[in-house]
Amino acid sequence: xxxxxxxxxxxxxxxxxxxxxxxxxxxxxxxxxxxxxxxxxxxxxxxxxxxxxxxxxxxxxxxxxxxxxxxxxxxxxxxxxxxxxxxxxxxxxxxxxxxxxxxxxxxxxxxxxxxxxxxxxxxxxxxxxxxxxxxxxxxxxxxxxxxxxxxxxxxxxxxxxxxxxxxxxxxxxxxxxxxxxxxxxxxxxxxxxxxxxxxxxxxxxxxxxxxxxxxxxxxxxxxxxxxxxxxxxxxxxxxxxxxxxxxxxxxxxxxxxxxxxxxxxxxxxxxxxxxxxxxxxxxxxxxxxxxxxxxxxxxxxxxxxx
Numbered sequence: 001x002x003x004x005x006x007x008x009x010x011x012x013x014x015x016x017x018x019x020x021x022x023x024x025x026x027x028x029x030x031x032x033x034x035x036x037x038x039x040x041x042x043x044x045x046x047x048x049x050x051x052x053x054x055x056x057x058x059x060x061x062x063x064x065x066x067x068x069x070x071x072x073x074x075x076x077x078x079x080x081x082x083x084x085x086x087x088x089x090x091x092x093x094x095x096x097x098x099x100x101x102x103x104x105x106x107x108x109x110x111x112x113x114x115x116x117x118x119x120x121x122x123x124x125x126x127x128x129x130x131x132x133x134x135x136x137x138x139x140x141x142x143x144x145x146x147x148x149x150x151x152x153x154x155x156x157x158x159x160x161x162x163x164x165x166x167x168x169x170x171x172x173x174x175x176x177x178x179x180x181x182x183x184x185x186x187x188x189x190x191x192x193x194x195x196x197x198x199x200x201x202x203x204x205x206x207x208x209x210x211x212x213x214x215x216x217x218x219x220x221x222x223x224x225x226x227x228x229x230x231x232x233x234x235x236x237x238x239x240x241x242x243x244x245x246x247x248x249x250x251x252x253x254x255x256x257x258x259x260x261x262x263x264x265x266x267x268x269x270x271x272x273x274x275x276x277x278x279x280x281x282x283x284x285x286x287x288x289x290x291x292x293x294x295x296x297x298x299x300x301x302x303x304x305x306x
Contacts, residue, residue, distance in 0.1 A: 014298045019096045029088035030060075033075040036302070045071075046078040080127045090114050094124050099132070100297040104270040104285065129281040132288035140188040141218030148214050149187045150222045151256040152201055155267065155279060156180030181276045183263075183283055186213050187256045192291040197280045203229045210235075221251050259290055 022028050038044060042051050045064035053062045064071045076082045081091050094114060097105050110121035141148040156179055159167055166179060182201060186209075187193040194213045198205050206229040214220065219236045230237045238251045246252060263286045267274055274282055292300050 013296055016093070016096055016100070016297075019301075020093050023089050023092045026060075026087075026089065029092060030075065032092070033088065037075070037079075046073055047071075080131045084127075086116070086120065086124065090116060091124065094121075095128055096297070096301050098125060098128050098285070099289070099292075099300050102289065104266045104282075106270055106272075126278075126281060129285045133284045134192075134194065134287060134291065139215040140186055140191065140194065140213055141220075142215040146188045146191055147219045147221055147250075149189065149253045149256040150185070150210060150214075150220055150226065151253045151260070152182055152184045152198075152225070153260045153263075154180040155183055155264070155274075181279050183260075183279070184209060185256050185259060186210065187259060189255055193256075193259055193287050195283045195287050197276075197283060201225065201228070207231060221253055223253055259286075262286060262290065 023032070034041075034043065043053055043055070043062060044051055045053055045062070045066060047068050047070055048064065048066045050064055050066040052065045054065070055062050061072050061074050064073065075088065076084065081088065084091070094110060097110065097113065105125070107118050107122035107125055110116070110125060111118040114121065116124070140146075159179075162179070169179065182198050183195060184198050184206060185193055185195045196209050198209070210220070210229070210231070211234070214235065216234045217236075219238065220226070220230075221238050221240070222230075224239060224241045224243065226237060226239050230239075240246065240248045240251045240253065246254065263283065266286055267282060271282060295303070
């Protein structure tokens with residue numbers, strides 16, 4: 001793709017305009033997907049891995065000659081595009097837009113840009129967010145490694161805008177908690193962030209998440225709430241009391257606070273209303289953008305989202 005853009009006179013970095021023009025040609029979509037799925041150029045059956053396949057150009061499908069129930073497959077088989085009648089010429093620009101729009105992109109904006117219905121755009125965005133979810137066995141930090149900041153934030157509407165009945169319920173539950181979803185984050189300085197939507201800020205809930213994502217022996221920085229779930233036998237804990245200051249020597253959670261700022265700007269400015277049971281998808285989306293912030297648009301699209 002990059003070579004095509006350079007050959008067609010765009011000496012700068014590839015843009016959304018370039019992606020839309022490039023992927024308007026189905027052959028470009030075909031070549032791009034083949035190069036990603038089978039880098040060695042040998043198309044293999046996603047069911048059995050056999051290389052003895054035949055491409056039926058008229059139907060745009062491959063047929064595998066090994067004996068199994070589903071011998072036919074397409075470029076979409078086994079991907080987030082599977083079982084969707086939407087063409088790759090719309091899917092691929094949609095992926096480009098969501099990955100590279102710094103504050104996200106709403107389903108209404110995608111619907112206008114691609115010429116699909118708003119419901120279709122909403123479906124496409126959730127499929128793409130599924131692929132943006134970080135999945136790795138590597139843990140953050142480590143003995144002698146980077147510092148890991150652990151913090152939580154609350155996502156929800158302002159009390160003054162709530163219905164009186166709900167407002168009374170929220171006020172009874174306490175400041176910053178009632179009626180809001182809780183998101184927990186772990187960030188390695190100069191590294192990546194991991195997030196999880198949790199039901200409550202308790203030791204029972206938070207400790208397993210920290211153990212799963214942070215290497216034992218790491219130095220963990222957190223605010224005063226960290227004293228409720230700290231594990232001194234596994235981590236070196238350093239706390240900063242936000243009632244007194246936000247930085248104590250080098251102890252702070254400001255990098256995590258920066259991520260919360262980016263997340264809330266995305267939710268409040270672009271998506272506006274997010275249901276709690278979908279919140280984890282939007283958090284994963286912003287975490288992906290943060291973790292791939294050093295890539296340019298082209299590399300984030302090719303190596304990050306696909």
